[in-house]
Amino acid sequence: MKPTPRRERKAEMLPAAKGDIVTVQYTGTLSNGEIFDESPEDRPLQFVIGKKEVIPGFEEAVIGMVTGEKRTVTIPAVQAYGEKLPQRIEEIDRARLPEAIAPRVGDRLEIVGHDNSRRIVEVVAVSDQTLTLDGNHPLAGRDLTFDIAMVEVVKQPKLF
Missing domain, CATH: 2.40.10.330 (Thrombin, subunit H)
Known part of the structure; x- marks a missing residue:
């Protein structure tokens, strides 16, 4: 009897969703092109979507991204560090x-x-x-642009 060849299963690329652990590389720029922050090449940013570990607009921007995807988003001040008060x-x-x-x-x-x-x-x-x-955050009142590259999405079991 001849053995049946095993089929290689491609890893499913599921989109990032609330509760997932995501790892991203990013560069943040101001409207004049000045870089205000970026993740070190050897230490990408990792966070849990929905835990409010990053600004709301950044968290929203990664929802739906899959591993390997790149995206550029502009986050309005109200979704970043708020308006200057x-x-x-x-x-x-x-x-x-x-x-x-x-x-x-x-x-x-x-x-x-x-x-x-x-x-x-x-x-x-x-x-x-x-x-x-x-006493405002230094980036308050400013729209922020991020180039984001999704490095990894780790799906977490839903507990409810």
Whole structure:
């Protein structure tokens, strides 16, 4: 009796969905083409879709992608780091700072709140008497473009 040849089964390329673990390479650029972030070649980004580990627009962009697929998406500010909020910009008296600090525009400072919470702010204006600090995320109010390459989709069993 002659043996029957075994058929090679092609791995199914199932699209990424909520609950899946995905691994991606990406480059993020601003509208002027400036790169603001990218995954290192040897360390792609891995996250679980639906766990809010990345900005909402990025998570949405990978849904439906399959291993090997590449996609370019522009994510509006509201789906990224939100709009720039004026109430997060405040002017403070320089006397509140330790004397050893000589802030310049563009410096980032860690501020400790009354409740001991910590946040990072950017110095946006300096005068002899005051500092203007911006507590918005540095990318708030900006649309972001990402080139995304899906490296792997690992399907997770649905628990419900």
